[in-house]
Amino acid sequence: MDKSNRPFFSNLKCRECGKLYEKKAIHVCEYDFGPLEAAYDYDAIRTSISRAAIESRPQTMWRYRELLPIDGEPTVGAQVGFTPLVKADRLAAKLGIKSLYIKNDTVNYPTLSFKDRVVSVALSRACELGFKVVACASTGNLANSVAANAAAAGLKSYVLIPADLEQGKVLGSLVYGTNVIGIHGPYDQVNRLCSEIAGKYGWGFVNVNLRPYYAEGSKTMGFEICEQLGWRIPRHTVAPMASGSLLTKIHKAYNEFVKVGIVEETKFSVHGAQATGCAPIAHAMQRGTDIVKPVPKPDTIAKSLAIGTPADGYYAIHAMRQTGGGAEDVTDDEIVDGIKLLAEHAGIFAETAGGVTVACAKKLIASGKIPRDEEAVLCITGHGLKTQEAIAGKCGELRLIKPSLREFEEQIYNPDMAATAAKS
Numbered sequence: 001m002d003k004s005n006r007p008f009f010s011n012l013k014c015r016e017c018g019k020l021y022e023k024k025a026i027h028v029c030e031y032d033f034g035p036l037e038a039a040y041d042y043d044a045i046r047t048s049i050s051r052a053a054i055e056s057r058p059q060t061m062w063r064y065r066e067l068l069p070i071d072g073e074p075t076v077g078a079q080v081g082f083t084p085l086v087k088a089d090r091l092a093a094k095l096g097i098k099s100l101y102i103k104n105d106t107v108n109y110p111t112l113s114f115k116d117r118v119v120s121v122a123l124s125r126a127c128e129l130g131f132k133v134v135a136c137a138s139t140g141n142l143a144n145s146v147a148a149n150a151a152a153a154g155l156k157s158y159v160l161i162p163a164d165l166e167q168g169k170v171l172g173s174l175v176y177g178t179n180v181i182g183i184h185g186p187y188d189q190v191n192r193l194c195s196e197i198a199g200k201y202g203w204g205f206v207n208v209n210l211r212p213y214y215a216e217g218s219k220t221m222g223f224e225i226c227e228q229l230g231w232r233i234p235r236h237t238v239a240p241m242a243s244g245s246l247l248t249k250i251h252k253a254y255n256e257f258v259k260v261g262i263v264e265e266t267k268f269s270v271h272g273a274q275a276t277g278c279a280p281i282a283h284a285m286q287r288g289t290d291i292v293k294p295v296p297k298p299d300t301i302a303k304s305l306a307i308g309t310p311a312d313g314y315y316a317i318h319a320m321r322q323t324g325g326g327a328e329d330v331t332d333d334e335i336v337d338g339i340k341l342l343a344e345h346a347g348i349f350a351e352t353a354g355g356v357t358v359a360c361a362k363k364l365i366a367s368g369k370i371p372r373d374e375e376a377v378l379c380i381t382g383h384g385l386k387t388q389e390a391i392a393g394k395c396g397e398l399r400l401i402k403p404s405l406r407e408f409e410e411q412i413y414n415p416d417m418a419a420t421a422a423k424s
């Protein structure tokens with residue numbers, strides 16, 4: 001793809017000491033155990049990328065392929081991404097902010113969460129590296145996406161999840177014929193087991209040994225937001241945090257677009273959202289430290305965000321601090337309210353993580369951390385049909401009548417009653 005034959009994606013690089021590594025299935029630095037991250041030749045990219053070139057490509061996340069860590073063309077999930085950026089005026093009025101957008105990954109293809117982005121990159125890279133078996137440790141959505149995309153690509157897959165996930169998330173993996181393994185214990189124990197399996201069997205774990213590739217997929221949410229706003233960085237972005245990777249990568253995406261000359265450098269802030277029952281990153285932010293205290297027993301309806309030992313917590317905190325962002329956490333009741341606010345004012349049915357993001361944004365606006373006369377983009381990352389338990393019985397009731405006009409007029413709608421109501 002590069003005329004000079006210099007690869008845009010050059011190396012893996014330690015986030016701590018900067019040591020360069022070959023682009024293999026490795027994820028930690030052998031000297032300081034720092035996480036490895038994809039490194040690019042930005043000078044080469046700057047001379048070859050342009051808005052017009054990007055705009056001429058199919059509307060998928062792969063239109064930004066110069067800034068994604070694979071060597072060839074994507075072979076898994078080539079249709080993922082480019083979800084709608086929705087201007088949500090009624091929700092803006094409700095939350096009391098001038099301008100509000102929803103980045104709507106509830107309709108991401110194929111499994112209705114932003115995880116399709118990271119899986120598309122990780123599995124495309126897994127194929128380039130020759131893996132035949134792929135796997136993941138997941139709080140639910142990642143498992144769904146690995147199962148679906150592996151099935152489509154003909155890869156064998158194992159997905160490991162905490163045993164107590166929502167039925168929609170469990171069935172949403174089982175249907176693809178993958179191996180779904182429920183672990184008795186919270187996510188952190190699932191993750192530890194996966195590290196052991198990855199080391200022993202050499203499988204491609206998308207968020208363990210393939211993590212440097214996986215994580216880069218999240219940048220495309222940031223790239224798309226910029227393009228959909230007419231090639232500019234939004235003043236405020238609010239993202240939910242589990243491991244803290246998505247928030248960190250949106251920050252990276254905005255900086256990269258400046259670096260390669262695609263958008264102008266403007267002031268922006270990234271803000272993080274967590275559930276009170278598992279808020280190690282938000283609580284560290286609020287304490288004014290970058291030391292993330294693990295949560296041994298997460299307890300929240302936002303199960304997709306329930307990671308007690310967040311791998312990228314430290315980096316997420318620095319991204320928020322550096323950009324003047326804030327972090328909030330919200331209770332289960334506030335999460336349900338957030339889901340309903342979004343549904344009733346923007347017509348978008350989000351899962352619990354979406355409720356977390358909306359409810360935290362509401363707090364950030366109320367406290368002035370996001371000023372009312374500015375604009376914000378809320379990253380809504382998963383579909384509500386997957387977490388129906390969370391709102392069951394909390395959204396009003398189904399009203400039952402016989403198939404009779406009389407009953408309809410007696411119990412549901414009566415023109416005389418409507419006229420009286422209209423006058424008062």
Ligand SMILES: *Cc1c(COP(=O)(O)O)cnc(C)c1O
Pocket residue numbers: 113114115141142218240241242243244245246247304305351353354381382
């Ligand atoms: C995984 C996930 C996130 C955040 O993940 P990070 O680990 O912080 O990148 C947010 N929302 C949903 C719905 C998720 O499944």
Ligand SMILES: [Zn+2]
Pocket residue numbers: 014015016017018019029030031032033034
């Ligand atoms: Zn290092």
